[in-house]
Amino acid sequence: xxxxxxxxxxxxxxxxxxxxxxxxxxxxxxxxxxxxxxxxxxxxxxxxxxxxxxxxxxxxxxxxxxxxxxxxxxxxxxxxxxxxxxxxxxxxxxxxxxxxxxxxxxxxxxxxxxxxxxxxxxxxxxxxxxxxxxxxxxxxxxxxxxxxxxxxxxxxxxxxxxxxxxxxxxxxxxxxxxxxxxxxxxxxxxxxxxxxxxxxxxxxxxxxxxxxxxxxxxxxxxxxxxxxxxxxxxxxxxxxxxxxxxxxxxxxxxxxxxxxxxxxxxxxxxxxxxxxxxxxxxxxxxxxxxxxxxxxxxxxxxxxxxxxxxxxxxxxxxxxxxxxxxxxxxxxxxxxxxxxxxxxxxxxxxxxxxxxxxxxxxxxxxxxxxxxxxxxxxxxxxxxxxxxxxxxxxxxxxxxxxxxxxxxxxxxxxxxxxxxxxxxxxxxxxxxxxxxxxxxx
Ligand SMILES: NCCC[C@H](NC(=O)CCC(=O)O)C(=O)O
Numbered sequence: 001x002x003x004x005x006x007x008x009x010x011x012x013x014x015x016x017x018x019x020x021x022x023x024x025x026x027x028x029x030x031x032x033x034x035x036x037x038x039x040x041x042x043x044x045x046x047x048x049x050x051x052x053x054x055x056x057x058x059x060x061x062x063x064x065x066x067x068x069x070x071x072x073x074x075x076x077x078x079x080x081x082x083x084x085x086x087x088x089x090x091x092x093x094x095x096x097x098x099x100x101x102x103x104x105x106x107x108x109x110x111x112x113x114x115x116x117x118x119x120x121x122x123x124x125x126x127x128x129x130x131x132x133x134x135x136x137x138x139x140x141x142x143x144x145x146x147x148x149x150x151x152x153x154x155x156x157x158x159x160x161x162x163x164x165x166x167x168x169x170x171x172x173x174x175x176x177x178x179x180x181x182x183x184x185x186x187x188x189x190x191x192x193x194x195x196x197x198x199x200x201x202x203x204x205x206x207x208x209x210x211x212x213x214x215x216x217x218x219x220x221x222x223x224x225x226x227x228x229x230x231x232x233x234x235x236x237x238x239x240x241x242x243x244x245x246x247x248x249x250x251x252x253x254x255x256x257x258x259x260x261x262x263x264x265x266x267x268x269x270x271x272x273x274x275x276x277x278x279x280x281x282x283x284x285x286x287x288x289x290x291x292x293x294x295x296x297x298x299x300x301x302x303x304x305x306x307x308x309x310x311x312x313x314x315x316x317x318x319x320x321x322x323x324x325x326x327x328x329x330x331x332x333x334x335x336x337x338x339x340x341x342x343x344x345x346x347x348x349x350x351x352x353x354x355x356x357x358x359x360x361x362x363x364x365x366x367x368x369x370x371x372x373x374x375x376x377x378x379x380x381x382x383x384x385x386x387x388x389x390x391x392x393x394x395x396x397x398x399x400x401x402x403x404x405x406x407x408x409x410x411x412x413x414x415x416x417x418x419x420x421x422x423x424x425x426x427x428x429x430x431x432x433x434x435x436x437x438x439x440x441x
Contacts, residue, residue, distance in 0.1 A: 043395065210242075259317065
């Protein structure tokens with residue numbers, strides 16, 4: 001039976017805005033306080049999903065979270081009705097209101113780490129929710145992410161959804177953005193590469209920006225996901241590139257099947273890692289981009305590596321890139337050289353994801369890869385699968401509910417809270433999710 005990689009993309013939420021919340025993520029810092037367009041952001045994401053579904057790649061959607069997160073503000077001491085809580089936060093602590101209003105759950109590469117059934121000891125598909133401990137606005141995603149994943153991957157005989165790791169720095173976990181799986185056919189046993197930024201207590205760590213993922217977290221996720229130990233490889237990110245803005249490994253590397261496409265400075269001990277992968281993955285091929293061809297700074301600015309590397313049924317691979325890669329002459333030239341060389345890459349697909357990119361989220365950040373056998377695909381909640389009908393339904397839903405401009409000041413508007421709840425209440429019906437949001441309980 002043929003297994004496929006299904007890409008689950010995060011749908012951008014109604015409160016998408018630029019708040020500069022992610023120290024170490026240069027796009028987030030740079031676009032702080034600029035005006036956003038949530039409606040356009042959601043539509044840009046939907047267009048990518050639809051185009052990939054049309055090109056034959058199975059595609060699904062993961063809904064946004066309830067924002068502002070009023071419960072989080074209450075936990076921080078704001079009292080009164082929900083509207084009063086928002087008003088008080090807006091006047092006393094606007095940056096906190098921004099954090100609890102962030103639409104950051106759209107970047108579902110950080111939602112969880114996935115282990116396909118072919119790799120797990122009990123033969124189930126495992127998903128461990130990421131705690132996103134390094135940033136307040138992201139750490140609050142875990143409970144709703146868990147509820148959503150349980151509503152999508154409902155069948156407990158097929159899927160095992162694990163709660164996030166303890167919310168402390170030692171177990172900082174950013175999900176699939178620091179995880180790669182290598183192998184032949186998707187349904188065959190693979191090798192899983194867990195990439196971390198630091199080991200608790202070790203000196204080998206970035207100096208300027210935080211390392212969000214720890215080795216201790218990666219090891220715990222590998223245990224929870226029941227990955228057979230002989231199939232696990234750990235590697236440390238190069239701390240110097242974290243200091244240049246590579247806050248997740250998927251900003252500097254992407255993989256698919258036997259191919260690793262990465263910058264030559266991506267990993268701390270790159271020759272050792274590539275040797276280990278060559279020994280464990282039959283037909284392993286590393287495509288390392290030299291600093292001379294594309295600098296780390298250009299990779300961060302263009303998100304060349306935050307691409308999706310997808311396989312057509314005949315084995316040809318397509319690289320799904322953000323428009324910023326096409327707009328950079330040197331990067332675009334390099335990509336064409338790559339196509340001409342002897343490797344499986346045969347096609348480039350470019351998308352305008354400007355709204356997400358301005359917060360540091362490219363094509364790869366917006367998707368969670370889930371390898372599923374045919375039987376497992378049938379066990380997924382069918383209402384989240386992208387097709388013509390769902391594309392039209394979601395576009396109409398976005399048109400009806402989303403604003404086309406939002407600044408930090410607008411977050412004070414209590415109407416935004418009501419708009420969000422009404423929209424999400426309808427969305428849970430459209431996607432047959434049941435009650436997943438705090439306001440529905
Ligand atoms: N995988 C891409 C994640 C991008 C995300 N950006 C943000 O949260 C920016 C939000 C803001 O600054 O408004 C992050 O850094 O975790």
